[in-house]
Amino acid sequence: MKAVAVQAFGSPEGLAVIDLPDPSPADGQVLITTEAIGVGGVDTKIRSGALAAYGFSEGHVLGGEIAGTVAAVGEGVDTSWVGQRVWAFTGVGGGYAEQAIAPAATLLPLPATMSAVDAVALGSSGAVAHFGLRHAHFAPGESVLVRGAAGGIGIMTVQLAARGGASAVAVTTSSAERGDRLRKLGATHVLDRAGDGGEDAPAGYDVIIDIVAGADLPSFFAKLNPNGRMVAVGAVAGEPPANFAMEMFAAFQKSMSFATFSANTVPAPDRHAVTAELIAAASRGELDTVVHEVLPLEQAVLAHQKMDAGEVFGRIVLTPSGS
Known part of the structure; x- marks a missing residue:
């Protein structure tokens, strides 16, 4: 699968598209075929090397927020999730990829009226x-x-x-x-x-x-x-x-x-419940999601250049070429 990793800390040009084996979900995890990947401020901080002291190293695949379709589940996860469109939080990375692993506990089913792009613009x-x-x-x-x-x-x-x-x-x-x-x-x-x-x-x-x-x-x-x-x-x-x-x-x-x-510092169940409420409110038209631009995953460098330049109003979202 295609993924984007930090090959060298520093400028956006240190990001590179790489090939990785398709991951497999472990106990309590799911595998998601990504349709939308949120680009966040923390991604730019990790890429720059500013958070290296917290354990991030070169080779890290960025991305903590994704939306897509559950392709497989690990042990202990309800198999009814397979085939569902979901929003998920991957944790500290792994989201800038065509396939991503996320804890099943973070999954939220997407309303039929909400796109994957809007979901990652709103979620976290x-x-x-x-x-x-x-x-x-x-x-x-x-x-x-x-x-x-x-x-x-x-x-x-x-x-x-x-x-x-x-x-x-x-x-x-x-x-x-x-x-x-x-x-x-x-x-x-x-x-x-x-x-x-x-x-x-x-x-x-x-x-x-x-x-x-x-x-x-x-x-x-x-x-x-x-x-x-x-x-x-x-x-x-x-x-x-x-x-x-x-x-x-x-x-x-x-x-x-x-x-x-x-x-x-917020208990995971509380974050989960509030995110679900906000997604539901947005699907009813009570909140606006603001997407600055949708770019192909392969243009992650451009996305980070725009973030660094302060050009972004709302959220930049990456989409794998097959989605």
Whole structure:
């Protein structure tokens, strides 16, 4: 089978299409013939070598989120899954391939009205957005700022905050065109990347969901209301400065808080249930899936180039040539 592996850490050109034997599912696993493969920010981090200290090595096949048809099951897995269209989470990789292994416990059957492409545009991003807002103790009537709202997680956070009764949903983004698209998804105020601008935008926010992090993260503490909560659910711009918390201490009397959030800390059954609810909501037209572009699996290098350039609004999805 064809797969895409990291042949050399660094630029997207370090990715290569390789031939691998078709995998076989072990106990508790299924084999999926992939129809759609999500390209995520974590894929670009692994490819760059930034996560090598966590055990990722060259030769790694990227991809944690797929949709397709179950081709075979391992021991202990209900054989009725064979032939079903599903969304699945493979874990730390293996998804950039024509055939992929996934734990049976992650499988979600796809509604007839939902394409495989839409499923991977929504799945894991929706769960991170849902639980990120919950981690921030977001409540109806509160104001929310989504920093870096043009990616999959940001787009879902905007929609879920609006759906959850936020009094305002502000977004930071790089262009007026992206701002207009985010307004159609529920944003009420469009700000620049520094969090400024926006006619009649709130002076402060009860919740900030930050997907960017990086050097500018500390400046956003000034945009929190008293008792405001900032939650970093990503770090597409890298880690913040080592002394970033000094901005909170400088405004000690505002009782602000900061937290990181990883979906890995959510029990798997809870993630599974929420992802199922979100897929069902999208199939009913209650949530929008946003796909930036669908590319052949063989063009994974181009997909990563677009990710690195910050060109993507929504999700890039790869499809094997036979799907």
